[in-house]
Amino acid sequence: MTSRRKRWLAAFLVLGALLIAAALLAFFATRRVTGDYFDSNGVRIHYTVEGAGDPVILVHGFAANADLNWRLPGVTKALAKEFRVIALDNRGHGLSDKPHDPQQYGAEMIEDVVRLMDHLGIEK
Template sequence: MQSFSSDGVDIAYFDTGAGEPVLCIHGFASSAHVNWTYPGWVDALTKAGRRVIALDNRGHGASAKLYDPAAYHTTLMAEDARALLDHLGIGQSVVMGYSMGARITAFLAQRHPDRVKAAIMGGLGIKLVDGVGLPETIAEALEAETLDAVTDPQGRMFRAFAMQTRSDRRALAACIRGSRNLMTREEAATIACPLLIAVGTKDSIAGPPEPLAAIVPKAEALSIPERDHMPAVGDKVFKAGVLDFLARNGV
């Protein structure tokens, strides 16, 4: 992992492959490698002739750990992604995000339309604008004394995941409290680039993709059959759909 400073916050990233760039933004409690390397995305994209850039969001992986929820507003994390493009001298890129990373992708595309050639949102559908995907009770699960003390099933899942990835649970708790930011329907309707919205058919966190696709002018929905939120990340239908979307849109 390399690193750079985004307005004083150290952000770690990797940059591999050659060709048209794809900037990848991971989900909550994950990291660049956990979200994109291990499920086979880096391999699939580089084999397709793409340059793959992925960052560890603030509070995650090898990036700086912050403990004020206000430091995790989605607009700030979108600026980290934009700053990474600046750091690498990339004017415009395809941007792909999963879950929280999809929310960051949407904010980046809406706020900086000149920087996003096309966008892919995985694991986030209508809850971009209508409710938020992850409940704040996950913060309480992360702060609990032990995993056994967590009774909420969703809280247990993320607490166990954070332990598996050896994450800073206090930083993640601040992140979940600060990053659950909605975009208005009017703002979503101004996203001008081609957009693929991919959600597992058993995903209870994201909300369905079709209602959001109906709001964004150049959006299309992709259902990932029989997949819940976590397993959908590396699904072959998701990968094939992304490669087809990029080819059809000439990006």
């Protein structure tokens, strides 16, 4: 195989991988997960609860959501065998509201977790 053909083949393989990754991301980003919402200082925050027992709150990382980080890999299912697992979509992510004001992020995201605990009656 010539060098030129190898480069074209490599380019098509990379393009194919990128298209598959984009399709999977679009599928999981638009999937509708059941759950509930609560109001956190005017921002609607999505969360799910699974299992019973002592509460465990799962907070996902940047550029993700609770579905991608916790539900899809089976983390919530595994933990729900022994705990009450609460997974929230941070503001700006997943099914939660996405405020455009940068001041609505940062410390407000910490307050969202505290407000969720208050909403669910979790003391600490």
